[in-house]
Amino acid sequence: MSNLSSKRWAEVEKIMSDGNALLKSMHEEQSSTLPYRNFREKVISMGVYPKEVANVNEIEEEVVIGCQYLVNKLAWGYSRYGIGNQQDFEDASSEANVALLHAVRGYLGGVKFITYAHNTISNALKTFSGAKNYKLKNAYKKMKLELENEKSRMFGFDEVCENMLLTDKEKNILAKCQSVTLIGIDLSEMDCSDDSRSPYDQLIQSELSEVVERVNLDDWEKTVLNAFLTSSSNKSGWQTEIANNTINPKTNKPYSRRAPHLAMERIKEKIREAA
Numbered sequence: 445m446s447n448l449s450s451k452r453w454a455e456v457e458k459i460m461s462d463g464n465a466l467l468k469s470m471h472e473e474q475s476s477t478l479p480y481r482n483f484r485e486k487v488i489s490m491g492v493y494p495k496e497v498a499n500v501n502e503i504e505e506e507v508v509i510g511c512q513y514l515v516n517k518l519a520w521g522y523s524r525y526g527i528g529n530q531q532d533f534e535d536a537s538s539e540a541n542v543a544l545l546h547a548v549r550g551y552l553g554g555v556k557f558i559t560y561a562h563n564t565i566s567n568a569l570k571t572f573s574g575a576k577n578y579k580l581k582n583a584y585k586k587m588k589l590e591l592e593n594e595k596s597r598m599f600g601f602d603e604v605c606e607n608m609l610l611t612d613k614e615k616n617i618l619a620k621c622q623s624v625t626l627i628g629i630d631l632s633e634m635d636c637s638d639d640s641r642s643p644y645d646q647l648i649q650s651e652l653s654e655v656v657e658r659v660n661l662d663d664w665e666k667t668v669l670n671a672f673l674t675s676s677s678n679k680s681g682w683q684t685e686i687a688n689n690t691i692n693p694k695t696n697k698p699y700s701r702r703a704p705h706l707a708m709e710r711i712k713e714k715i716r717e718a719a
Contacts, residue, residue, distance in 0.1 A: 548561075
């Protein structure tokens with residue numbers, strides 16, 4: 445269950461609905477050609493926006509933490525329809541957290557937030573876990589294993605696709621999927637330590653660097669990404685370390701242990717959009 449009281453839920457629901465409604469009206473008044481999510485990102489990156497919008501940013505982490513029971517429940521339910529291993533659950537959980545952030549930033553009231561979040565996350569996971577994507581998902585996993593196998597690194601992308609009997613359309617979709625995964629979805633699996641990077645890891649690093657240059661990351665997100673990329677191959681504990689050693693300018697206290705994880709979810713989302 446959520447660790448927020450009924451009274452606190454009512455408070456944060458009003459904060460979200462007020463701030464999001466104001467930002468949406470700004471988007472409509474300016475007749476921006478940007479999709480709303482991109483418009484919001486641009487406004488936030490400029491650093492000048494109404495207090496109501498700032499209030500939404502301030503309670504974002506609290507709401508996400510308060511909804512982790514829902515994220516885990518839905519992610520587990522949808523991961524059972526994939527291969528069913530731990531990685532499937534982690535992938536589904538990552539997608540669910542991104543969808544939850546969209547829910548926080550899009551909630552306008554009318555229904556309980558938990559209902560709105562449930563629908564938003566479920567829709568995102570349906571897309572992620574749709575049956576029509578299973579062939580491409582499994583094909584990509586097979587291709588990744590081929591590329592990571594030392595003997596198979598001599599085979600190019602085209603040859604791997606040919607061996608898997610993919611159509612031209614599937615090949616094009618898989619190429620896009622590969623690019624996005626190298627720089628986004630599999631970000632949590634990257635080993636970027638200087639001592640252990642293989643040529644394949646260096647390719648991922650290069651792909652990531654090009655995209656990151658186009659992404660608007662705030663100072664905290666840059667700190668988290670740098671900590672991740674410079675962590676050793678045994679990455680356990682880096683999130684706790686960066687949280688304890690970095691002061692949150694809003695509270696003048698160290699960041700919470702959950703803060704780096706939430707920052708990584710935002711970073712992944714921005715990288716996906718930039719890709």
